[in-house]
Amino acid sequence: MRHECAPYGAVSRALFSLDGFRRGARDGVPLAVSIFAYGVGFGLVAAQAGFGVGKAVATSAAIYSGSAQLAAVNLLQTGEATLWALFATILVINARYLLFGAALQPWLWSAGPLRAYGSLLLLGDANWLLTMRRIREGEADRAYLAGTGAPITLGWLAGTALGAGAVSVLPRPEALGFDLMLACFAAGMVTAMVKVRADLLPVAVGAGTALLMAHLFGPAPAIIAAGLAGAAVAALVHR
Template identity: 45%
Template sequence: MAVEASEPSRQVTFTGAGFLHGARAAQALCAGVFVYGVAFGLVAQQVGLSLIEAGLMSAVVYSGSAQLAAASALGGRGAGGAVAVSAIAATILVMNARYILYGAALRPWLGKLPAFPAYATLFFLGDGNWLLSMKEHAAGGRDAAYVLGSGLAMFVAWLAGTILGQTAGLIVPDPSRLGLDFLLVAFAAAMGVGMFKGKGDLAALAAAAATAIVVNLVASTGWAIVAAGIAGAITAAIRFAPPDGA
């Protein structure tokens, strides 16, 4: 059954046709998401996560950058297990904080929908399908099921890749020998190119890059990712803060 909600410019809908349209549009990215999931599965196996643990992490956290950063922290943990758990939880929270902004950006599309379809859609939201959805909305699309269809398609690819990668981890014990450890960098770079608006974004990019380089010299790659994200976000917030009284 279709769900409809009013929007000032055009009516928002939530239909099966929109869901299928989103799922089809996501196929162009699903292969990359699958390989990305394989890379995480290999890393998860390498740091000692079981198939169930890796699968649950992918199903519940569903964030490649956060999961790889957490896996990196796991791989470098020492004797303080409790400290490691709190550090990993903090890593995931910080890395996934961007979804607050993603959700806010989708509010014109999802904000007037009933709670169940809106929150179910947000659960399956990922970087790739968020970018697809924003482009679809900018092009005039108003069927919000597009977001759910594209997100669920990528979620299935991610989970399948994780399971395959963790299972194959015994055969390929070192992902870096195949260059699979570069997938996080490649995926983030592709996202950055797609979201780059112009010279105004360079300050945040420079701050994140400089922070990552410095932190990577004294800590693991996972912490460099977290620090770079925080530095870039703070710089962007300062750069684009509205003037007083606006």
């Protein structure tokens, strides 16, 4: 699409329609089911850490990242959490969204800043991957991203509320397998993104770095080191 290269004129011509939003929402519903279950898991963990329903849902809405929220709650449970420690933990774990946004920028920005930033408020791992796949297939309606995010957001918040509110009747997250959901989802993302054999090298380097750093220094440094190592190898492989 030639007009996407124009920094000013493209804004008014980029497609952002209700139909695109509806198609995105339709495709996002199956993902929302699994995100709902993940939200229940976080709600249970949050309630066990002393969060009420309102506080748990507010946390899910404000941070909107299951991995960062679980890490923050675990940090709070140690009794040694400071504001700066919580901020650094959330920032490090969510640093991947800088790359997500950069990948979407050439396609999404042509819809205009207001629509682009509004859509990014609903950005998560699942609908980023889904939207990137649709972009490769020729998706032109920028409202598709917001559409995929809407049911996922509702599922996440509703699951959090249910888990936090029903903590007295639901079993522990580990008994339901919710502690494995993040790892399984990450593995699913890798499977979907790997296209050629060379794509496996950054994955292997990142995984190996994570295991080594986690053993030596703990999970937080492992996340940073694995991300940097995998990204560096990917840049060399795909330059």
